[in-house]
Amino acid sequence: MLERIERARRRPARVREDRVTLAHGAGGKATHTLVEAVFLEEFRNPLLEPLEDGAVFDGLALTTDAFVVTPLFFPGGDIGDLAVNGTVNDLAMCGAHPRYLSAAFVVEEGFPVSDLRRVTASMAAAARAAGVWIVTGDTKVVQRGKADGCYITTAGVGTMDHPVRLSAAAARPGDAVIVSGPIGEHGVTVMIARGELDIQADLASDTAPLNGLTGRLLDACDGRVRCLRDATRGGVATVVNEIAGASGVAVVLDEDAIPVRPAVRGACELLGLDPLYVACEGRMVAVVDGEAADAALAALRSDPLGSGAAVIGRIADDPPGLVLLRTSFGGTRIVDLLVGDPLPRIC
Incomplete structure (x- = not known):
């Protein structure tokens, strides 16, 4: 069975659908296929091909993203600070x-100016908290009903102040897999905020800037951090699958070690969701040298955003390219990439 899975993964990506579906934007298998078969196929170059969270060159890092969350305002944040x-x-x-x-803003005709001011004020506050400037932009207005109110596209530039080269392909057997806090809060919060589910929960989005937390981690581990990924679309499961595939290693997770708040777990059980696939916006997955795991945890827990950090698994050499979960019942199952589109627009 494992050999068949490996052969299937080695096949060139190919989009079988004639039209784009919502699943192509969910962050799972369909998204990966679309990116590799369409965008990477046409744009292939050495900076793009690793498919990391940004491109690193000449001492700089560059990234871009688009935000289409519904609803625009939700407990703990809104589309502005999310962007x-x-x-x-x-x-x-x-x-x-x-x-x-x-x-860059795409605003729908009829969108309340008061809501636009609220979004921009939120962005300004988030920028101050993260220590960045918003220095340029663009605005477009489209016809009523064409933009779900407001879409935001952002790009960012950063300087490589730490002498590190992080990559999903850098994981090695013996490394520790760490998550910076409880998972799934953003996705579940947004689902409940849509008002379509008869669920009450005291939850707020975990949206937050992680640059201070990553700085602490990189300083404490002195070159022993292999990879960092924020667990957004597709959740932690997608991140660890990307690492396993890129590095040719196995990721072995411990279900009991994965931090999930009771309200998130309860909502996921009611909705038939696995928290591993639910998006976060203020949590990251770090792969660090196994001998540096304690130092990494101490550094993360010294920051309020990392107070719930935990080692959730280890890197092994076999079976390569797969993620295994040791369950609470003592068994083991494969954790694959997300299939389909189980969640509403959440980022």
């Missing part, structure tokens, strides 16, 4: 010090 934090975090995952952002 700033998401871009800052992508730069931080490259090991960069975020410096400057751009912001």
Whole structure:
């Protein structure tokens, strides 16, 4: 069975659908296939091909992102601070010090100016908290009903102040897999905020800038951090699958070690979701040298954003390219990439 899985993964990516579906934007298998078969096929170059959170060149890191969350305002945040934090975090995952952002708005005709002011005020506050400037941008207005109110596209530039080269392909057997805090809070919060589910929960999005946290980690581990990824679309499961595939290693997770708040776990059980696939916006996955795991945890836990950090697994050499979960019942199962589109627009 494992050999068949490996043969299937080695086949060139090919989009079988005639039209783009919502699953192509969910962060799972369909997204990866679309990116590799369409975008990477046409744009292939040495900076793009690793498919990291940003490109690193000439002492700089560059990233870009688009935000289409529904609803625009939710407990703990809104599309504005989500846009700033998401871009800052992508730069931080490259090991960069975020410096400057751009912001482009696509606004729907009839969108309340008061809501636009609320979004921009949130972006300004998030930028101040992250220590970045929004230095350029663009605005477009489209016809009523064409933009779900407001879309935001951002780009970010950061400086590589730490002498590191982080990559999903750098994991080695014996490394520790760490998550910086409880997972799934953003995705579940947004789902409940849509008002379509008869669920009450005391939850707020975990959206936050992670550049301060990554700085502490990189300083404490002195070159022993292999990879950083923020667990957004597709959640932690997608991140660890990307690492396993890029590095040709196995990622072995411990279900009991994965931090999930009771409210998130309960909502996921009601909805038939696995928290491993639910998006975060203020949590990251770090792969560090196994001998540096204690130092990494101490550094993360010294920051409020990392107070719930935990070692959730280890890197092994077999079976290469797969993620295994040791369950609470003592068994083991494969954790594959997300299939389909189980969540609403969440980032």
